[in-house]
Amino acid sequence: MATDRTHRIGVGLMEEIAILGVGMHPWGKWGRNFVDYGTHAAHEALADARVDWNDVGFVSGAITVRCGYPGYVSGSTFARALGFNGSQVSSSYAACASGATALQVARGQILSGACDVAIVVGADTTPKGFLAPNAGDRPDDMDWLRFHLVGATNPVYFGLHARRRMDLYGATTDDFAMVKVKNSRHSVHNDRARFTKEYGLDDVRNSPVVSNPLRLLDICATSDGGAALVVSSIDYAKAHGHSDPVRVAGISTVTPTYPDTVIDLPYLATDSSAGTPEPEVGFKESIGHSVYAEAGLGPDDVDVAEVYDLSSALELDWYEQLGFCAAGDAEKLLRDGVTTIGGRLPVNPSGGLGAFGEAVPAQAIAQVCELTWQLRGEAGARQVDGARVGITANQGLFGHGSSVVVRR
Amino acid sequence: MDSDDPHLLGGKIAGRDSYFFPRHLAGGDPGVAGSAQLEAVELSSRGTVWSYTTSDYPPPPPFIVNTDPYKPITVAAVQLRAEKMVILGQVVDGYGPDDLHVGQEMKLALDVLYEDDDNEYMVWKWQPTEPIESGLA
Structure with a gap:
């Protein structure tokens, strides 16, 4: 059967849903039960939305795989913690993109008419050190093999991508460090971030190398945290006093299109393009293409972005993958101050992962929380003036990635 | 396996230039989804x-x-x-x-x-x- 390859990327304009409320538990290394963080965030989001818990018809949980069975059934776990109210429930896992997937499931429920209001919750309690695979000898698990056979930790993949920017585009380690410096300046104004210290170039230069060319301060930590969104149909929002809500205009959780020839977590090899030419749009670029198509917007419309800086260098990759500039021009965008608060297109005004550390199932939700505050004009000293359109981008293991476009 | 000239064994979809590694965790080629036979082949060294x-x-x-x-x-x-x-x-x-x-x-x-x-x-x-x-x- 002939396949139309361009047809697969994006379905075109999607109906919007409203973000009525957002909430977050501050990120940190608190060592408490992840349910505490998620419940805290959910209560905050419900209060922000001015929605009664018993009006919520759908609970969409993002799964954590590090906290045992309650984490696997996170939707039910959060529903019980908030008080079982007879709502429908679902739990989603897509590695770091889990939060966006949980939002996408909630959107589907709302747009199909199955419910008017849904809550999306993600939270995690993370161990210290490198994220490692599940225990036991599991040679049928790519995530196990990459550690066992190659020692390919997550930072190894980040290092590969950073080094390629240097050899292809002439990026420098100071360019990478400047991403950290910029985002740390943003984080000073965010009391929900874990690290709120302003770092200088020398701090990054003097931190130890983890995966050449990346240093410790180039790479995000792992954190505890929780985030939640209360979302509804546009009609419900208007009928309940939200006349001009921030809206979800697009969500992308596309898989790669074969052959994906860029090596990424957790694979030991890429697809082969010997028999099938590479798609015109690469995987990470296709995440943006799809979300722009749903929103009916393009890169020129974006006022503010929250992108996944698992490493400082990966933030620069996203500038290009989301169409903010051509391949190889990201360093210029950074150096010109375009992506700093006060610039034309601030990136990671929250401080990004560098300031938060990653709480996997909460992170994609937290990105949407930040953009919601930005579009409402509630971001305080880190406010991006006049922001009307925001985009998130996120990557996860096993061919996952996500992007959400919000607008007002 | 010739230790002086080693090769990795990968998977190849019969009749297609679609290669995978490691073979036992091969992905798929959507052009032949569902019916593909995977052969073991020596990959370039x-x-x-x-x-x-x-x-x-x-x-x-x-x-x-x-x-x-x-x-x-x-x-x-x-x-x-x-x-x-x-x-x-x-x-x-x-x-x-x-x-x-x-x-x-x-x-x-x-x-x-x-x-x-x-x-x-x-x-x-x-x-x-x-x-x-x-x-x-």
Whole structure:
């Protein structure tokens, strides 16, 4: 059967849903039960939305795989913690993109008419050190093999991508460090971030190398945290006093299109393009293409972005993958101050992962929380003036990635 | 397996130039989804560097640290010319990131991953085809 390859990327304009409320538990290394963080965030989001818990018809949980069975059934776990109210429930896992997937499931429920209001919750309690695979000898698990056979930790993949920017585009380690410096300046104004210290170039230069060319301060930590969104149909929002809500205009959780020839977590090899030419749009670029198509917007419309800086260098990759500039021009965008608060297109005004550390199932939700505050004009000293359109981008293991476009 | 000229065994979809590694965790080619037979084939033992990095800290288990103290490992992603796919592997001992660059020619080598009382467990690694030139970028 002939396949139309361009047809697969994006379905075109999607109906919007409203973000009525957002909430977050501050990120940190608190060592408490992840349910505490998620419940805290959910209560905050419900209060922000001015929605009664018993009006919520759908609970969409993002799964954590590090906290045992309650984490696997996170939707039910959060529903019980908030008080079982007879709502429908679902739990989603897509590695770091889990939060966006949980939002996408909630959107589907709302747009199909199955419910008017849904809550999306993600939270995690993370161990210290490198994220490692599940225990036991599991040679049928790519995530196990990459550690066992190659020692390919997550930072190894980040290092590969950073080094390629240097050899292809002439990026420098100071360019990478400047991403950290910029985002740390943003984080000073965010009391929900874990690290709120302003770092200088020398701090990054003097931190130890983890995966050449990346240093410790180039790479995000792992954190505890929780985030939640209360979302509804546009009609419900208007009928309940939200006349001009921030809206979800697009969500992308596309898989790669074969052959994906860029090596990424957790694979030991890429697809082969010997028999099938590479798609015109690469995987990470296709995440943006799809979300722009749903929103009916393009890169020129974006006022503010929250992108996944698992490493400082990966933030620069996203500038290009989301169409903010051509391949190889990201360093210029950074150096010109375009992506700093006060610039034309601030990136990671929250401080990004560098300031938060990653709480996997909460992170994609937290990105949407930040953009919601930005579009409402509630971001305080880190406010991006006049922001009307925001985009998130996120990557996860096993061919996952996500992007959400919000607008007002 | 010829230890002087080692090859990785990959998967290839019958009748298509679609290669996968490792074979037992092959993906699919959507052009033939559902009916594809996977053959075992020897993959090219040469390619060019797509990128490279290090792990300056010991990776967690199931990686087995066999140097004491831990000696940072170098990792390269190498694009095979014929198969047009990139395969990750450690770089053989004696080469660091300063000895590598994108586009550099590499060949496959066999090395010990770790050993126990009874066996040496072997793994593929990448090795520059040319000796180190001083001053190479």
